[in-house]
Amino acid sequence: MTVTSAIALQGKAAVLDGLPEHPAVKAILAWNADALADAKFDRGELTLTIVPEQIRAAAATVQAAGYNFFEDMTAVDWFPSSPRFQLSYHLLSHAYKERLRLRVLVEEASPSVQSIVSVWPAANYYEREVFDLFGIRFDEHPNLRRIMMPDDWQGHPLRKDYPVEGYR
């Protein structure tokens, strides 16, 4: 399925209106329409914002809908706005030859999200990296340890309130 990159759809209603036949949108709606908090279609990329409590089930749903390959996962720190963290999951469908971005917004206070390692084992290192560099915890991750920084490191370097150079 290919969609031209010219159209930009902002907001859940616009995306549901504009892309009703999109396999991921259909699958999410069929599973649980309330889990879809927001959506946008911009520069040819579809982003579905999922409520944090449902990310594992949402991942399993889009996996079943044909988005079989976990390509990438990372976080963005929107300090000082709230919710502070955004997690972006990039999933790829070998059949549709298309990408999908799942987005989860995480609050600053003791940030934690469900791990999706049980859905895609490939997420293991990626979740460890986000834990290491952003300090977001992943519940039920098999081995949530620092991956880049030394084990005794203080702080999470990719947070915006962590300086680029000089003393911490």
Added chain:
Amino acid sequence: MTEVSGTPILEAPVAEGARDQHMVLNMGPQHPATHGVLRLVIELDGEIVVRLYPEIGYLHTGIEKTCEAKFYQQVVPLTDRVDYLGPMANNLCYCLAVEKLLGLEIPPRAQWIRVLLTELTRLNSHLIWLGTHAMDIGALTVFLYTFREREDILRIFEAVSGQRMMTSYFRIGGLSMEPPLDLFDRIQTFIRTFPEKIDEYSNLLTGNPIFRNRLKGVGYISAFDAVALGVTGPCMRASGIDFDLRRDMPYSGYENFKFNVPISTDGDCWARYEVRLIEMRESIKIIQQALDGMPEGPVKADAPKIVLPDREKMKTQMEALIHHFKIVTEGFAVPAGEVYQGIESAHGQMGYYVVSDGTAKPYRVHMRYPSFATLQALETMCQGRMLADVVAVIGSIDIVLGEIDR
């Protein structure tokens, strides 16, 4: 639920008390066969690998953090240093991502030169893989042969960008400058003789019974496990998944080129070796097509506020001078948004996720590099095999530690 065969990647294999008779062996970080500073903690039962745990991060430089403090155009030289064997591919992926954010059209000539040089980069990377892989197995000679050809490619890179390795030749909006006049002739001369060179490597290795026995049936990974663990590129195609971003989700004008995507279903080190050898031949086809159909025209997009003007114009025209000054001192603002751009690098699917908040500096740059994910599959590939096979498997998955640790 996706289950991977064998033990899934779990906590470090430090003996849990009860498992007496098992030995924990530390391989690396300084070890000639780990291709950089990779540390493997291996739990052994005699000579058989029970569990294997890669410990990474020794090359972590915080490059993603550095990107956030630079202007968009200043990030390009940083990307060279991530996968230091494929500088042009890094540049390409980053530039495509930012151009997607900007909605910038790239002139066809620039696109074709990008394809041409990215394929040369792939050859460069595969040559190093072949040389070091064979050297790990004990076939020292091949290393000298592949580095001879690699030298030719590096000379071409030097001619085009002034640098052998850290090229920074692709810029946001096109190329840094028109390539030198005799460049295409030089590349033509190189690829005319290169297929024979591949035959030469093949003669040295394919029929070699030691090389064959060390690779056949070693490091097996099924198609299912490869997808579940995020393995991409030649390793995934050697397990039977027919997917190549160049063909299936074309970027930078790849839809204009005809080439085959080699597949094998064996999933072992030998399959990965064969797939990469054929990939090198296919790259030559792409380079030939790029040379034959090279369009004329500019190599930079017509966007004076984003692309630096030519030196000549900058020194003679007032407006060009102002644009130059503005770009260098203030950068250029990029519309807010987020994009993910994937390309097929020599090791697999590379991706840049760039988030803009509307200023001249990227708010967040995340790099998805293939080796990082492929390393997760190392345990599945090595479990139940001999310790000596670990060396063969590391060579065959072709990892670059620079892109794992970033």
